Amino acid sequence: MRAYPRITDLVEDLTGIDFNLPVQTYGFFVALAFVTAGVLLWFELDRKETAGEIKLKNTRIAGDNKPSVSEYLISGILYFIIGFKLVGIIFNYDDFTASPQDFLLSPKGSFWGGLVVMVPVLWVIYRKSKKAGDATADCGEKKLRARDLTPAIVMVAAVAGIAGAKIFDVVEHPAQLFRDPIGTLFSFSGLTFYGGLLVAAVAVGIYGERHNIRWPVMADAIAPALMLAYGIGRIGCQLSGDGCWGIVNTVAKPEWLGWLPDFMWSSTFAHNVIKEGVPLIDCSGTYCYELGQPVFPTSLYETLIAMVFFGVLWAFRKRLPAAGMLFSFYLVLNGVARFFIEFVRVNIRYQMAGLEFTQAQIIAIGLMVAGTFGLFYFRYVHPKRDKSQIPNSNRR
Secondary structure (H helix, E strand, C coil): CCCCHHHHHHHEEEEECCCCCCEEEEHHHHHHHHHHHHHHHHHHHHHHCCCCCCCCCCCCCCCCCCHHHHHHHHHHHEEEEEEEHHHHHCCCCHHHCCHHHHHHHCCCCCCHHHHHHHHHHHHHHHHHHHHHCCCCCCEEECCCCCHHHHHHHHHHHHHHHHHHHHHHHHHHHHHHHCCCCCHHCCCCCCCCCHHHHHHHHHHHHHHHCCCCCCCHHHHHHCCCHHHHHHHHHHHHHHHHHCCCCCCEECCCCHHHCCCCCCCHECCCCCCCCCCCCCCCCCCCCCCCEECCCCCCCHHHHHHHHHHHHHHHHHHHCCCCCCCCHHHHHHHHHHCCCCCCCCHHHHCCCECCCCCEHHHHHHHHHHHHHHHHHHHHHHHHHHHHHHHHHHCCCCCC
16 A cells, blocks of 8 residues: 555545645545544533533623724734635745745745735724723623533643644654754654653643633543544554554565555555655656555554444443543553554664553553543542532531
8 A cells, every 4th residue: 555645646546637736645544534533522522511510600791992003913914824825825826835834934925915915904803892882891601612612622731732743752762853953843743642641641731620610621622633533643543644553564465464455564655655675666756655565554553443443432432430441441452452553663762670561552551540540530530529619508
């Protein structure tokens, strides 16, 4: 099975239609993963609120005020950059499609395009503020639904997750950062899942608590979505050939697996997005490399496992007796899957007590322990603590 660095490469291979769009396959599936997770979270938050597990406070709505100078300044800069880059893309489309990240991070763009976008936006903001006048009166309260927080939660998770994934990847591969700082920090490849999970979990938990959603409830709501999103994201890894493949596999496929397609047993990831391996013969273009030896397609295995585990979590989401248990179960499942898949994945290994472990295996062990503890804690300890914190009106 070959790799498809851009989503249009996949479309062309399937349909024969050739068109040039700068949409990276990995980035496309990461975006799809976030959208899918957001849809599931929307339904789960709504279900939990209907069941009485979530009780948000009303939000006070104040009258409109005139924008401040800083708001004008921030809006002006933001929309100037948008116009600067968008119009620049139109006039430098070939450069953009060749390397979207490099173009967006470069000084290339259109000054007049930035002004054309910025000036009308600032005029609209000014006209709206004039119509609103100086009204500052309180307009009462509005009932905020838990599901209305979904876009903000997804955004918090996306920003914190990508930042955490990059931080953990840089910690594990510092040489890449020193070799190419800008390319390493702003590339969509080389994202460490556990870094994203840990940082995003903390950020989303804090956001939920600020809106009166207890973190065990929030964690349970997002657990199935996390598992499904992980599986979808791994599809992007597999199709793009982003380096998250397995160790060399030159063993012939066993007869009892004869029904299994060859690409599910081993792959050379021809045309992979990170340009790893040996040059392809009779290939012209940017992505003309394939691995010298076939490897296990571990991203594909992780996708299949994640889909099965998502089904398990979805089936149990209404059956566990206490908040926090579903997320704990997710941690156990995630840890088990990642611990064993690491035996056939390419990763840096560390020596501990005479044994070799990858960074992901060490974290996976921690997640399994934390998840097992959580199942006990949320089942037996946390409910008693909640009850003890309820004031007793008959207490003297």
